Amino acid sequence: MERGEKPATEPGGWLPDVAGSDRTDRIVCHVDMDCFYAACERRREPALRDEPLVVGMGYEPGTDRGAVATASYEARTLGIESAQAISVALEELPNREEHVLTDTGDDAEAYHGETGFYRPVDMTYYQSVSEQVRQILHDAADIVREVSIDEAYLDVTDRVGWDGTGNRPTAEAFARDLTDRIAREAGVPASIGVAPNMSAAKIASDHDKPDGLVVVPPGEVRAFLDPLPVEAVHGVGPVRARTLRELGVTTAGELATADPDVLGERFGERGRDLYERARGVDDRPVTPKGNPKSLNRESAFAGATDDAGRCREVIGGLASEVAARATNESALYRTIGIKVVSPPFEISTRARSLSGPVRDASVLKRVALDLFEEFEGTRLRKLGVRVSNLEFNGADQSSLGNWKGSRTDDFEDRESTGEADRTPENPISAGQASLADFER
DNA sequence: TCTGGGGTCCTAGGACCC
DNA sequence: TCTGGGGTCCTAGGACCC
Numbered sequence: 075m076e077r078g079e080k081p082a083t084e085p086g087g088w089l090p091d092v093a094g095s096d097r098t099d100r101i102v103c104h105v106d107m108d109c110f111y112a113a114c115e116r117r118r119e120p121a122l123r124d125e126p127l128v129v130g131m132g133y134e135p136g137t138d139r140g141a142v143a144t145a146s147y148e149a150r151t152l153g154i155e156s157a158q159a160i161s162v163a164l165e166e167l168p169n170r171e172e173h174v175l176t177d178t179g180d181d182a183e184a185y186h187g188e189t190g191f192y193r194p195v196d197m198t199y200y201q202s203v204s205e206q207v208r209q210i211l212h213d214a215a216d217i218v219r220e221v222s223i224d225e226a227y228l229d230v231t232d233r234v235g236w237d238g239t240g241n242r243p244t245a246e247a248f249a250r251d252l253t254d255r256i257a258r259e260a261g262v263p264a265s266i267g268v269a270p271n272m273s274a275a276k277i278a279s280d281h282d283k284p285d286g287l288v289v290v291p292p293g294e295v296r297a298f299l300d301p302l303p304v305e306a307v308h309g310v311g312p313v314r315a316r317t318l319r320e321l322g323v324t325t326a327g328e329l330a331t332a333d334p335d336v337l338g339e340r341f342g343e344r345g346r347d348l349y350e351r352a353r354g355v356d357d358r359p360v361t362p363k364g365n366p367k368s369l370n371r372e373s374a375f376a377g378a379t380d381d382a383g384r385c386r387e388v389i390g391g392l393a394s395e396v397a398a399r400a401t402n403e404s405a406l407y408r409t410i411g412i413k414v415v416s417p418p419f420e421i422s423t424r425a426r427s428l429s430g431p432v433r434d435a436s437v438l439k440r441v442a443l444d445l446f447e448e449f450e451g452t453r454l455r456k457l458g459v460r461v462s463n464l465e466f467n468g469a470d471q472s473s474l475g476n477w478k479g480s481r482t483d484d485f486e487d488r489e490s491t492g493e494a495d496r497t498p499e500n501p502i503s504a505g506q507a508s509l510a511d512f513e514r
Numbered sequence: 515t516c517t518g519g520g521g522t523c524c525t526a527g528g529a530c531c532c
Numbered sequence: 533t534c535t536g537g538g539g540t541c542c543t544a545g546g547a548c549c550c
Contacts, residue, residue, distance in 0.1 A: 110550095132518055141518040143550095156550090158515060195518095222521085222550050309523095311548045343524065344547090372519060409542090419517060423544060456518085522549080531539080 099292065101236065101245060102360060103228040104267045104275035105211060105252070108284035110224035111144040113262040114200045115193050122191055126152055126167055131195040132374065133160040139376045143195050147284060152190075164192060197223075206260040214252055217360050227272050229360035234268075236291050245289045253287065269295060271356035277306050295354035300327030307351050309344060317341070326352045365466050369405065370413075371395045372458030378417050382450040385457060386443055392459040393442045397435035400461060406431035407461035410441040414449050415456035424448070431465045 111129040116122045126149035133140030140160035154163045167190025204223045215228035238244035249266040265286035267278025278288040290298045329352035337345035371392045411425030424445040
């Protein structure tokens with residue numbers, strides 16, 4: 075391999091030329107579940123329907139711990155927002171004699187709600203519902219990209235027509251059928267946006283939630299986007315919105331007619347993207363989701379602690395969990411990192427790369443603890459462990475890279491002997507390398 | 515609104531290489 | 533020997549998304 079040349083199996087590396095990537099007549103569908111976690115809870119507990127419902131994690135009655143993951147629309151009208159502290163959210167719920175299930179399954183004495191409910195996140199269950207939805211989507215479209223547990227893009231160019239000519243259903247009929255089917259078979263509501271590209275489809279699905287169905291045909295994209303606030307454009311959060319406001323840009327239409335050079339100056343590469351998205355231009359092809367780029371586990375203390383022993387314990391626990399996930403995903407990692415958050419909310423990260431990919435829980439743990447040393451005794455509220463620079467082997471390798479062939483079955487759970495390690499520049503094996511790295 | 519957990523992508527500066 | 537240009541990798545931090 076020439077130096078600098080990326081191995082072809084590199085996750086997130088180049089993709090083969092995907093037919094249709096630069097077509098302007100694509101039909102892209104964005105499916106977005108409405109309040110997915112809350113909808114799942116209602117599916118198995120119908121009494122929660124039409125009630126204000128807060129789903130959160132980490133809540134401990136009487137503390138500020140825990141944040142809202144999803145609030146039902148009924149709860150939102152009461153002022154409850156996602157990411158809000160649960161203690162605050164519960165105060166917004168009207169009172170009645172009713173119990174609230176806590177994360178530990180006990181009734182919380184701290185709260186007697188009225189027509190308001192709290193349920194702890196149950197990811198395993200939501201995953202199972204998500205899987206049902208996933209199967210429906212794959213049945214409905216040839217190309218599906220799952221973005222998250224409750225969101226996916228579909229390229230339905232070959233199955234749907236804008237105007238319904240030929241034997242194809244119209245975009246609207248297709249989307250209507252799809253939401254009906256998801257509701258019927260998976261038991262959860264969805265909103266759908268259809269447009270000529272991913273960005274516009276995403277904005278469309280968001281436009282009329284819940285239970286929305288918005289179709290934006292090719293000729294109408296600009297007219298649809300222009301009046302929307304810039305925040306509607308994917309990639310514009312609070313920080314960029316403020317910067318844009320300083321430039322006099324508050325709507326997507328204004329962003330679309332802003333000076334692209336100025337945007338490039340302020341936002342770098344992203345500026346160009348935002349500009350194009352606001353103009354309704356987005357050539358990214360819908361591609362199936364590849365392998366993850368990093369795996370990470372983090373956890374917050376109730377309050378903050380400067381107890382180094384306790385922190386080391388947590389780091390060790392998180393490291394084991396990350397290692398287990400890596401095994402689960404057949405991932406090898408070359409970079410190990412930690413994240414520490416100190417009050418009020420200062421985030422620091424540290425990372426170290428090994429000379430070869432490994433999958434070794436003890437190395438992971440030791441490197442993580444080693445990186446943590448510099449923070450020992452510091453007051454911390456949160457800790458995290460992460461692995462990145464991942465490589466995959468085995469049958470779960472998705473779509474790309476398998477053709478490289480040679481390195482599929484020569485290692486199991488043992489440490490990697492990845493190809494990269496056998497190059498002339500680096501003849502040592504990954505196992506040796508990782509230990510040498512650690513001791514240095 | 516003082517903040518949970520799991521991710522992605524981009525940027526800037528430094529080390530290092532030819 | 534104090535000096536060019538081109539490039540990659542690594543780390544740390546930031547913004548954003550769900």
